[in-house]
Amino acid sequence: MPRTTKRHMKDQIYDIFLGRIQRGEINHGDRFVDTAVAEEFNVSRMPVRDALMRLSHEGYLDSTTRGFTLPNLSMRQICEIFELRRLLEPRAAALATNQLTEDDIATLTRAVEQSERTLETGEIESLYAASEDIRRTWIMAVPNIELRDTILRYMAQIQAVRMATLRDATAHETLVDLQRDMLRAFVERDAAKVELLLLRYVLAGEDSFLRLKAREQD
Structure with missing residues (x-):
């Protein structure tokens, strides 16, 4: 060759x-x-x-x-990645708000509808796929290329954490509600609200993960 x-x-x-x-x-x-x-x-x-x-x-x-x-993360690494997410993702999502196209909004709408259906079906794999579609859509609209690439760099490293938290029945409804609220804020082009909601979303995932870990150690 x-x-x-x-x-x-x-x-x-x-x-x-x-x-x-x-x-x-x-x-x-x-x-x-x-x-x-x-x-x-x-x-x-x-x-x-x-x-x-x-x-x-x-x-x-x-x-x-x-x-x-895929990387096998330590508890320290996971906590540090959550810290990175709290610092970077809310601002990145706010920057993406006015960059989203009508096709992006349509993709987000379909993904949120898919997430909502899992509240009845309990299909965690479907919730995972919808959550990844939501995350990937707004991240790819972030106009700051360095910021976007930094977030993309640790996307793979949070997959195991994401699957664990999405299996948490306590967090399931909360996360879907936040996805629904974020979609509404994206549609309204309300960057400040998107920033707040994304921070709440990351914090909810972190709280779910730490709660599950504590339960495993009991």
């Missing part, structure tokens, strides 16, 4: 895996070995290895002796 084609394939594999991570399609039990991924893409190991190593260097994957996995 020509050198330029190898470089192109390496970037393609990187983009595909990054997208899978950010859409929540990769779970913490998944493990990726370069030879198996090379078979999937019908390429040699080198572009696969380069792509997976880049994802590892950027914090999206952990490199182990048995392949690549």
Whole structure:
């Protein structure tokens, strides 16, 4: 394979895996070995290895002796990521408010409707997917590229936390209510209200996570 084609394939594999991570399609039990991924893409190991190593260097994957996995976060790291989210995400969402297109609003509306249905069905995977759609839509509308990329960098690292908190029946209704309120604020282009609601959303997720951890230790 020509050198330029190898470089192109390496970037393609990187983009595909990054997208899978950010859409929540990769779970913490998944493990990726370069030879198996090379078979999937019908390429040699080198572009696969380069792509997976880049994802590892950027914090999206952990490199182990048995392949690549999502990061296994310590309690300290999780608490620090929540702190980052409290500091960055409310302001980022406020900045995104007036940048959202009509298509973005339509996507947010469908996702919130999907979340609302889970209050009756209890389908946590559907709630997870809807929550990821909401989060990804407003993040991609953030006009400050450095801020957006910083938030995207730790999206993969909060997936296990997100799945745990969404399984918390106590928090389920609260989180859906906040998603509904945020949609209304986005539609009204009320950046100040969006900022407040996003902070409340992060705090609700953090409270749920800490409550679940305390329950596990009892």
